[in-house]
Amino acid sequence: MRIANRIGSASLAVAVSLLMTGLASAKSDFEYGPVFEDFGKHAAVEGVSFAKNQSFKIAFDVATATEPGEVNRKFESLARFINMHVANGVKRENLSLALVVHGSATEEMLKAEHFNKRKGQPNGNEILLSALMEQGVEVIVCGQSAAAHGVEKSALIDGVKMDLSAMTAHARLAQKGYSVNPF
Template sequence: MKLKILLFTTLFYTGTILLAQEKHTGPVIPEFGPVWDIPGATYQLDKDGTLMAVFDVMQSPEDHTQVNPWIETAARFLNMHAAAGMDPENLKVALVVHNQASTDLLDHPGYQERFGSENPNHALLSALMESGAQVIFCGQSSIARQVPIEQTIEGVQLSLSAMTALLQLQDQGYRLIKF
């Protein structure tokens, strides 16, 4: 019985402490990618290692005024690992964008023409690329979704296909993260 009470008390107070924490952004992408600190993690982060992640981004919110949360995941990845003590130079990120998410790469004029508002993803994508992330657009989706590379945010790269980019990045040591 005492063990059950001790376990309940520990879980209650631990849960309360975790619930009392606030998400924060930065240090890599200050305006996006809020994360929680995880004090007491028992699976330790190799702060001296290198993490190379490729995010397969194919979905987009139905509301065209919202930031794409699947793109923001890359900012969370960078922020949480840097906040936990990893050198941002050891964090390599690539986003392979295709399918519904194709229009999220449009520059402001192209987005305005299509959806009647500025692209809510523009600042996020620009910040990611400024931090060293690669944003790679599927050439097949470019044509199928009528999103020419000339109308995308500066710095977006065009690939033959999403499949091509995903395979090549994984061959280079990137690990696929798919949500």
Template sequence: MKKALFLLLLLAATPSISQQLESGTVIPEYGKTYPIASPEFKTDTNAVLKVVFDVDRSFKALKPNALIETAARFLNMHEKAGVNSENMKVALVLHGQSVNDVLKNEYYTVKNPGVSQNPNLKLIEALSKNGVEIILCGQSATHHKVTREKASEHITFALSAMTALVQLQNDGYQLIKF
């Protein structure tokens, strides 16, 4: 039921076929977006946009996790709309199956036979270099045997996803859950 609703919402939000995805300037390799001419709901380009993405799933082992890439889309899209990068505070909280997406190549390939490298590592590095805080649930990490030694150096461990989500929301971050 959730997948059907998600697909229906995705189709309803899909721009016309003539529009092409465009790269952004914040993280050009990731997070392409569609240009939207003259939206009626105006983007407040002076606001500080504090957002936390709740990422709990993983998808195809050969491609970057689309939920992680959402942070790049957010940055690229809002920068194009005129929001100063200093006014965008972005965090990702990874838990559940998504904790495997932060594994260094040698550990990722063991969990994903036939895959030569973790496609998420370059994305995670690019996000981190652009100020995105990437937080890993310590509970999920421990359950899935993802240790600090096995994980990307661009992530931070938390006691739990619940802890990180509550604290970030207490600090004014708005939760986005797909």
């Protein structure tokens, strides 16, 4: 038992030491920008660099809604991804991102008036989603989830696309070279 405690204590000490080393190399000040001034806070991390022509093609998958009226943090992850990479030298035009939405998050794709009728709250995501699309992010809603939630295509926020399913959207994006962000 004592040997196990000593090993456990030593492992804990190593883990704390590694954690503290990681914290020392990352600044704890989170800030917005340079692309989004109201979304996507990020922190600087020393010693991270990217090749001159680094590019990313990533699909983010979101199936869970947040509380009505609030911003879905998983949607905001796309703004954070863009901000932190552009801030670290990746060219904005080299970031190809897609957001595939299904499940309970489907209703967060609704225009303000439709969302408010259903939830009695403003859609806290509409401004963010519009800003993401203005930056070239492809936002795709699952047609199967839309049918299940009674969401008509005409009720979607302008610019949101609908595919047959989230699985279909991911398959099409994979064929274009997108990886899936592991949430």
